[in-house]
Each structure stands twice: as C-alpha cells, then as structure tokens.
Amino acid sequence: MTKHLVVGAGPVGLAVAEHLRERDEDVVVVTRHVKHALPEGVEHRRVDVSDPTVAAEAFADADVVYQCAQPPYDAWPDLFPDLTRGIVEGVEAADARLVVAENLYMYGEVDARLTEDLPYAATGPKGRTRAKCARMVLDAHDEGRIEATIGRASDFFGPRVRESAVGEQVFGAAVAGKRAMVFGNPKYPHTYIYVPDFARALVLLGERDDALGEAWHVPNPETVSTRRFVDFVYDAAGADPGFPHIVAASGLVLTLGSYVSSPLKELSEQRYSFEAPYIVDDSKFRDAFGDAVTPTPLETAIEATVEWYREQGAAADPIRLGTDADHPTEATQQ
Template sequence: MTTHVVVGAGPVGLAVAEHLRERGDDVAVVARHVTDKLPVGAEHRRIDVTDAALAKAAFEDADVVYHCAQPPYDLWPDLFPELTRGIVEGVEATGARLVVAENLYMYGDVDDRITEDLPYAATGPNGRTRAECARMVLDAHDEGRIEATIGRASDFFGPRVRNSVVGEQVFGEAVDGKPARVLGKPKLPHTYTYVPDFARALVLLGERDDALGEAWHVPNPETVSTRQFVELVYDAAEVDPVLPRIVYLSGPLLTLGGAVSSSLDGFVNSPPLKEFVERRYSFEAPYIVDDSKFRNAFGDAVTATSLETAIDATVAWYREQEPVTGPIHIETGEEQSFGATHQ
C-alpha cells in the first residue's frame, strides 16, 4: 500500500488527506499545530520540514509527498524558498515522489487565457517568490534528483476555505444574510477552483508517470463573473433576493487601501490587503484559466464539480460552522499552515 505524507493542514492539505483516507490509503499530515481536524486514521507529524534532516525523517516511509503548505502571506519572500528547499531535499534523501500545490502568481499580469506555457513574468515580490519555488522543484526534477509534478489552482473556495477572496467574505456573509465583500470589478469573468477538485487532481498527478516534470492547471468549474458567482452563492443560501448582495473594493481604493464604508473595514484594515494589491490585475481584468492540458491528458480521471453543486456543498459547510468573530484576513493562495514547528 502506498504511504502518503501531506505537508500542510490548511484547506488543500486536509482535502488531500481526506480524499486519500476515503480510498483507504495510509496518510500522515505534517503540520505546525496539533489539530482535531485530521481525517479519521490520519497520523499527525509535528516536524519542521524547513530543516532537510528533519524533512527526511518526516518523509522516511513516504511514497508520495504533497507540498500543500505556505508561510504567512507577508513573509513569502523570506520563508517560502527555505520551506520548499527543505521539502525538496527531504524528498531527495528518501526517494519519495513530490507533488506541489501551487497558485498562479508566477505568471503575473496576463492579457489572454492563462495556460501552463506562459513565462514567469510576475513583477511583485510574492509572484517572483512563487516563480523561484516552482523553478526549484522543476530544476530538481530535470537534474534527476527527484521525481516531481505541480498542480496549480486559481483562487479557491470550498469546505474549510475561509481566508480566500471568496471565502468568509462571500460564503460567511451569505449564510448570515449580509452583503458579500469582494475585490476588483465583479462584472468580469474570473475562474475559481473548488478545493475538493484540486485535492483529487493532486493525488492523480502523483500517480501518473506522464505528469512528472511539468506543471498542470487542475480542472475548474465553468468560469463566470464574480457577480454571477456571488449570486449563485446567495441563491444557494436562500437569501432574500431584495436584500443587497454585494459591495466591492476597486480602482484607487483597492490600491490605496483608503477610507471606504464601515461595512468593508473587516478586510480593508487587515494586513494581507496590502499584499493583495500586488495582484489586483487578476480582479480588474478578465481572469480565465485554461485547464485543457489536464483534461486532454487525463480525460475523465478527474473532472470538475459543477459550479452549482460545489457552491451548494460550500454553503452547507458554512452553515455547520460557529460564527467567526473579528476580522478575516484575506489570502489568495492555498494553505495557511507553514510546514511545522519542531517541539
């Protein structure tokens, strides 16, 4: 039986672990904090994988390692390369296969559909950092040091996803009957990724030899405008259609983080918004992700959940949660769990 080690206990890491456990696979999750959110039967390993020797110990019995962790958003340039390097060296030392969960920051501002053959043209510090980490992984594969593949997702939503541009600010507000708070121009098309689809795609990539050495955009539901997305959420939450459903931050206010209505204070005053300005382009122009490479290569092995079904499931998850108190810090990447702390 294959043994899987998942680094990161955020929404994607937990979704990967959950999918693997549902199949009956052995799973260990490397995460900083002790958590009661792990799937039944998953092992917890509290090991600092930024240290290559400790990463080797964490991965010793692994056939496949999934890198689904990230440092705090505002510390990516300082910490992300160290995290990725430790994982790569740990995988190299054990002979495990590496699957990396990534976003799309490395491409920068794109005028057309977003495909895997685009250059890494990001100019901001976080986009450049993601490009550096991607090159580190693919270079190690090309040099024959490891076997690796990368799955890339757009801004995502789904169960457990709170710190996303369409997380608590949209789904949480909807189930509370309050207006959604979004960034950029909601009338524009924007591709969103459903986290359970992302997880299933990452597992598939780790199983396929023909996926190695390349990056893949995972399957996504149909692309609609952010306004249409919000409307589907509010319909699923059965919010009175006469109530206002959306407020948004765009243009100079998005850049400056300036004074806006008090209904937006929850995310205007949060530090990650300052970092978000780096990629405001993705919400102020059409942002359409092309996943045809994955679909053409792997057929129906993993298909995207329909947008309505995915939204219904996400609304149901939010209804089961305790209310959130205090501001939600918006993130637009994947995991919020940075490796682990060795204690």
C-alpha cells in the same frame, strides 16, 4: 500499500488527506504545530520540514509527498524558498515522489487565458517568490534528483476555506445575511476552483508517470463572472432576490485601504486578477487525463460550501491573512 505524506493542514492539505482516506490509503499529515480534527485514521507528525535534515527523517517512509504548506502570507519572500528547499531535499533523501500544490502568481499580469506555457513574468514579491519555488522543484526533477509534478489552481472555495477572495467575505456574509465584499470589478469572468476537486487532481498527478516534470492547471468548473458566482452563493443561502449582494472594493478604495490595512496591502499585488478577465485554461490536463478528474458542477460545489458555512458559523475576521491564506485564496498551511 503506498505511504502518502501530506505537508500542511490547511484546506487543501486536509482535502488531500480526506480523499486518500476515502480510498483507504495510508496517510500522514506533517505540520509545525499540533493539529486537531484530522480525518479519521490519519497519522500526525509535528516537525518543521524547512530543515532538510528534519524533512528527510519525517519523509523516510513516504512514497509520495504532497506539498500543501506555506508560510504566513506576508513572509513568503523570506520563508517560502527555505520551506521549498527543505521539502525538495527531504524528498530526495527519502527517494519519494513530490506533488506540489501551487497558485498562479508566477505568471503575473496577462492579457489572455492562463496556460502552463506562459513565462514566469510576475513583478511583485509574492509572484517572484512563487516562480523561484516552482523553478526549484522542476530543476530538481530535471537534474534527476527527485520525481516531481505541480498542480496549479486559481482562487479557492469549499470546506475550511475562510481566508479567500470568496471565503468568509462572500460565503460567510451570505449565510449571515450580509452583503459580500469582493475585490476589483465583479463583472469580469474569474475562474474559481472547489478545493475537493483540487485535491483529487493532486492525487491523480502523483499517480501518473506522465505527469512528472511538468506543471498542470487542474480542471476547473465553469468560469463565470464574480457577480454571477456571488449570485449563486446567495441563491444557495436562500437570500431575498431583491437583496443587494455585493460591495466591490476596487481602484481608489483598495489603494487607500492598503495604507491603513495590512491585509489589503498584502492583497494589492494581485489586484490585476480581479480588474480584468482571469480565466484559467485547463485543457492540457483534460487532454492528457480525460475525465479522470471531473470538476464538481459549480452550483453543486457552491451549495456544499454554503452548507459547510452554516454548520461551522462565522469567523471573526473575514480578511485576516494568516498562515492558511493563499492568494487571497486559501489555502495551505503548515
């Protein structure tokens, strides 16, 4: 039986572990801290894999390693490269295969649909850090040190996704009967992805030899405007149709807010993705793998996320960016 090792227990890491356990696979989750409520049957190892020696020991029995971890959002430039290096060297020592979950920061601001052949043109520190880490993984593959593939996705939503552009401040607000706060101009189309779909795509990439050595935009549901997305959320939550759903934080509000709010300051680098169309092209994945991973219909995914929020209750701070935030998208914590 294949041994799967998932680094990180944020929403993406846990969704990967859940999907693998649904297939009755042997799964280990690795984190720096003790984690509760892991999927049934999942083993936990508490180690810091930014140390290559420790990573090599932790990965020794692994066949596939899924990198779904990240440092705190405000410490990416300082900590992310070492984390990536430790994982790459640990995978190399274990002779395992590496699957990396990434966002789209490395591309920077673009005027067209986002495709995998775009240059890494980010100018902000987080985008440059993501580019550096992606190059580290793909260079290791090209040098023959490891087998690796990368799955990339835009802003996340779904179970456990609270610290996201459409997390607590949209889904949590809808369930609580409050107005949603969104960033930028909600009239523009923006691709959002359902975390369980991302997890299924990552597992597929890890299984396919023809996925190796490349980055792939995982299949997305229908891209709609942020306003339309929020309307779907409030419809699923049973909101009064006449209730004003959105408060938009854009332009001057975000600029001034960044001076007094650390979370807003951290988000300011990615403002561009909410102030113009932000559409992810997933045709490369679909052309290569067909319907092996079919995205959950958007409204169905939103209904499931609303139900999860109802069951879990509200979080204390909708825009806190801690160790499980990624974009203001999710996502992956160690």
